[in-house]
Amino acid sequence: MKWSTNEITKKKSIDFDETLELSESLSQRSSEILNATPIHVFGQISYDNGLYLLDYQLDTVLTLPSSRSLKPVEYPMTSFVNESFASPEFLNSSTDLLDSDLIIPLDKDLISLDESVEDNILLEIPLQVLSDEEKEISELPAGQHWTVLSEDDYQAKQVEKKEEKKSPFADLDGLFD
Structure with a gap:
């Protein structure tokens, strides 16, 4: 029109x-x-x-x-x-x-x-x-060697990684990769 x-x-x-x-x-x-x-x-x-x-x-x-x-x-x-x-x-x-x-x-x-x-x-x-x-299911898609994370899950994993790296040998992690 x-x-x-x-x-x-x-x-x-x-x-x-x-x-x-x-x-x-x-x-x-x-x-x-x-x-x-x-x-x-x-x-x-x-x-x-x-x-x-x-x-x-x-x-x-x-x-x-x-x-x-x-x-x-x-x-x-x-x-x-x-x-x-x-x-x-x-x-x-x-x-x-x-x-x-x-x-x-x-x-x-x-x-x-x-x-x-x-x-x-x-x-x-x-x-x-x-x-x-999909709105009711809180489970996100995942496959072999991959998964979708919510923002909250991602933030929680980042905090876990920081806590793991507090050991005295954490700086050597990945040195020979």
Whole structure:
């Protein structure tokens, strides 16, 4: 869905309630996104003294790989978005606004809801995604000659190593390696 800046300026405010199918384009932009349900987006775009204000809420369910097992995990996402756009001419005449707020300069006379939704979904992808089972199990993955440690376990092992090295011969450890 796109709006021309002329249309927004004339109407002053446009309400919308749309369902967008962006699964394929999200997957192309990020390999982390395996799938996305249709995205329900509702809000409004308005014009106010040279600024185009886009306010909306998006709701979707992303399928992302688990941080531990790489198995697909469904991750429900709800996000509230407030963006401000302005023409380059307006920004040149109002440099104080550009310095104080995050205003997106328009390179065309169009504002695309699809692009905004995609960008904001990509920004909201969490670093750690775990299935319900993985959240409940405190045991981390391990293999032959390797194991994943939590930060607490790692710190405890570091303390143990320091205590072991208090012997008088600890400085000779690794001398002939």
